Amino acid sequence: MAKSKQNPVTAKKGLSANAWTTIAVLVVAVLVIGGVLVFQHKDSPATGEDTVAADVLRHSDSHTVSEAKDGKATVVEFIDYQCPACEAYYQNITGKLVNDYSGRITLVTRNFPLPMHPLAVPAARAAEAAALQGKYREMYDKLYGDYRSWAVQPDGQNVSSDEQRAQARFDAYAKDLGLDLDRFHRDMASPAVQQRIDQGKADGQKAGVTSTPTLFVNGTEFRPAGTTYPAISQELRTLLDKELDL
Template identity: 70%
Template sequence: MAKKKSNVVTAKKGLSANAWTTIAVLALAVVVIGGVLVFNRSDSSAPQGAIAADVLRHPDSNTLTTSSSTAVTVVEFLDYQCPVCEAYYQNVTHTLEKDYAGKITFVTRNFPLPMHPLAVPAAKAAEAASLQGKYQPMFDKLYGDYPAWALAADGQNVSDDTARAQAKFESYATEIGLDLAKFRADLASPAVQQRIDQGKADGEKAGVSGTPTIFVNGNQFKPTGQTYPDIAQQLRGEIDKALKA
């Protein structure tokens, strides 16, 4: 832009340097605030408040414990190869499941994450076992013997050894009394894959982005504790509160 020569009259009538600076700052603020509002609008579609029961649980969803009362339903979206899910099983949910047996309905849903190469095969093993009425025994085998199939030889990183994992899954199937031929057929069945896909789709509707994600009566549990005993106590507190409501 070509510069114009200024004189005393136009200088007095024009805006000062400070004024232009103020306008620039305000304009930038409008852009920034507008951007924030855009992001807020994009997030406004995320679920707010309690999630609908029919999203969190289907009639054929697997349960670890059930209650004749519908007072409290706990739903966990999980990944069988997720190390934190395994830690929750060992330190939070397995004991809770036993202590609240018959008092709550505890539902588990599949939410395999892409960074865990054996998450889907493990979910298939769990779902195939459920078709023979042995979901809970397989669930306990998968988490109870987690290092044997889920971890690499270093004991730290997750494994991608599908052959080793499948051999373990078959050994678990034999140990819990499954029909092995049916188990193998169900592993590859569209019905089993559909149950996994449905869990992932429902989790996304509920705003799940990682595992484990737990809901108590449709409200997402947001742990604040720094240790697993703290988290367990917090979760029990929410369940107890719901039972008394």
């Protein structure tokens, strides 16, 4: 019987060709998995244990809906004005939170318009233009408080793409707030206003934001376990009470 020829390398090491093939596969797997883990660690969103840098979440000129002097509890919310969930948060969680914790927490809002909401950017421009005339909080309340009149189609089923209808509502809000309407229009169309919106989106991406609303409490992303607005609200309040030593 003829003897099979041995691979001189495997023969020298005392390993079969199959063993070396197995080792090679394992090495490749480790390298691939390791590379994936490194990539995910580098680019993954902040977890509940990570803290995002303060200068990413908030700038010196960022808008606040509520302000506390002691700085114990700061909530930063990345919002899309046409996002139904953001409106629901306003109605059920953050709007009530601002009233109930008035003077005790700071609520900062940052722009993060999403591509699937065609009126998100125009609404953000309206809010930013109102801010330039000292009426940010008031316009913020108008946009969410009267949400269905501009953000939703007349059938009430889907978000609207009717920018002309939305602009008419924005103008009505501006008049109600006593804004200079010509200046309001100029500011809405200005590069400075667009830059603020773009900066919010860029900062949100750095912080790992992928959807709205996304909230951070003292730099750490708030990821509720609850599935109802009352449950989520209670989780947020419990966390804030802890930060406030209540």
